[in-house]
Amino acid sequence: MTLKTPLHVNGEERMLVADSRTSLLDALRHHLGLTGTKKGCDHGQCGACTVIVNGRRINSCLTLACMHDGDEITTIEGLGTPEAMSALQSAFVRHDGFQCGYCTAGQICSATAMLEEAKAGWPSNVSETLEGDVTLSDSEISERMSGNLCRCSAYPGIVNAIREAAEGEHDEKL
């Protein structure tokens, strides 16, 4: 069955006309031309497809596009461009927070939303307490980013990049 679904993607109104079985991930990649979001497993296991929906990070492979009528969707393309990268994007480049680059969009979308979760005081599995402000130690960052696999294993660079962006050490664009 073909469905029409209006989506708000990166601040733009997009009308999706697609099979009702189309995942949000496939809609972005193959219907809306936003191939920055990656498919690594299609099972919610690797995090490469992470996008931000209404401020929350989700695996876009695990949700049908037609369920997002009216939702605000932000993909990697909505966070910055090569000429004007976000603080996290430029920190990932500086700290070599990737190698092949395939998990990177998911890592950065995930980290972008994760920093907001931490600011809002959400605890994690490694938090000392469930209440109060969150201090983003390395293990807090690692735990909160463990849903995003990186087989090149750029984890040390990913943590360094997120820590720097969280602390606002670098504002300048690369």
Added chain:
Amino acid sequence: MTAHLKMNESQPPVLDEMAQGVIGTPTPRRDGPLKVTGQATYAAEVGDGTEAVGMLVRATIAKGRVTSIDETATLALPGVLTIITDERMLRNPAQGGANEAPVQGPRDVAYFGQPIALVVAETFEHARHAAQNISVTYEILPDAITDFLDGDAPIERPAAKQIEQGDIESAMRDAAFSVDATYTTPSQNSAAMEPHASIAWWDGEKVTLHSSLQMLKFNRNELADSLGIDPENVRVLAPYVGGGFGSKLGLAPEAVAAALAAKELGRPVRVVMTRPQVFETTMRRSATHQRLRLAANEQGELTAIGHDALVSNLPGEAFSEPVALATHFLYAGKNRSYSHQIARVNLTCAGSMRAPGEAVGMLALENAMDELAHDAGIDPVELRLRNIPEDHPEKDKKFSSHCLADCLTTGAKRFGWEKRNPTPGAVREGEWLIGVGMSSAARGNILHEAKARVILHSDATVSVETDMTDIGTGTYTILAQIAGEMLGLPLDRIEVKLGDTDFPPAAGSGGSWGAGSTGSAVFLACQTLRSEIADLLGTDPAELTIKDGSIISGNVQHELAQLLTRDLSAIGHIEPGKTSDEVEQATFGAHFAEVAVNAVTGETRVRRMLGVFSAGRILNMQTARSQCHGGMIFGIGSALTEELVHDLRDGHIVNHNLAEYHVPVNLDVPQIDAVFLEERDSWANPMQSKGVGELGISGAGAAITNAIFNATGVRVRDYPATLDKVLKGLPEM
């Protein structure tokens, strides 16, 4: 103009005389801004939405024959366009460097998961539905072998790999200290983040394949041979590759299927493997069964080394996991014995995964060395220092350079090894047992033939063109650094174009030879361009100093952009020669790890890891360090979590997904330190560099399991060291 060099003799350190100062520096990736913003285009992403979509259908038996496929029912499903069962479809993926078609013919089934058909439909959703519902009948053959340790498996013993030097039996008998232990490692999968994917389209007799591959000049011939067409009619594109680790060295089944379907339908076809298909139909690293024998005298000097291996592969496949690669040259010892057996099984094809040989062979060797050190009461670092050979212990060969001792002593000092408590199980923090371990690292260095074109444009900008790939290795950046250093130009004046078989053929990404081989081709082309610049000035190239586009020659300054009246172009061509045979070339290193093992659960956490490496000239300190980090973290996975589990009833892979095949996640990995020693290897190539992509994994996992022994006294010889295996040896609570 072509600059050709066959590496028949050692080469002078030309790069050290250049003035630009970019070579070796920790330069961020040139492709970084594209990758962090989602603008880099990977294999499945070039379609415009009008391409048809193919989904592979897999065999659900271990051995037999497809007797029928109900095509009528499938073709009646919505959106289905065609079903491809062409005999040219690949049964097995191609081995690295195959350069010809691998085993074809999808109807004969040799392993569970083998592709048997491609369903092509208008959309992904249609194709997936049809492929899942297709009805297949088989003739099942009852003699499938799924257990490589089963005595029923046919065994091959390649004569060249059964080696006896001296008398190991006597040496073992007369030894003051000896180890005779068996280690097993499971099948593994590269699990690159980008699944294997291809889009193919035809223009008349010419096919273009946009795919995810590591070695394009070989892949082009593999596709041509598979399709039965002239390689001149094949163009392969892979400008961005989402990781490979060996699994994309050779052509995989989806590529040929996409090309066949595109030809039949007369429109582009996209085929992306599902993650389970990646596990089932691309290369696995073979499981191994390894017996290690070490004999030593009172001083801990080795008198004998024995390494007996049993590995597995499909019938007829030439590759077999070469587990003893490093054992041949890493340690001294007069008496040496090797055997190598290949069990023929009906399991997913075995092939190269990051550091084939060393990655699992050194787990066994370096565990055995740790066992010997413990039994002899000699510090593990000291034991290794006492056994570094002067020359190759099995061949009449000198080492081109050898920094293992320096890696060991530098590493021990940086890590604080002297604080180690040698008594296992003696250090405890609450419910955590703390231990440290170490291992050597070694990986042979390889040079392959490669070509690259460098164009020096009249505005003093540069284009580098080669079919080389950047699979995360840093090729885009490193080749720019080489050209920038040689031509005296900042990196923003240099464009690097990769991943297109229309460009000169390079070495491909594999075996850690990519940067050294293809980089040398770029170096040679630039050397020719320097000569042409010198000719324009009527001077000797050795007299030229070029920096930031300004040339200083005999106290006179010229601007490159003003000097050039036309584009200058050169092709560099490197070939291996006598230096590959006359000296032994290898990279070395030392791993150190600290673990905490939970005394209640047996869980191991890696707390600290240090690698000290020597790999000739480092071309980019940042990307090289990341490569070593990646290898070391693969080592964490090998040591603790990674294991492909086969159901022995039909050989199917039980955990064919990323939730159950456990690659390390962020929290599994501490901040890792990777350090490079200053080294030049003039025998390796004209840049004096050696490969780093696989050195980091070689030995890494053994440092962790040795640390588990130091923490707990438990020696896990059956990888991975999961909780259950550690817990079994821990004292009762």
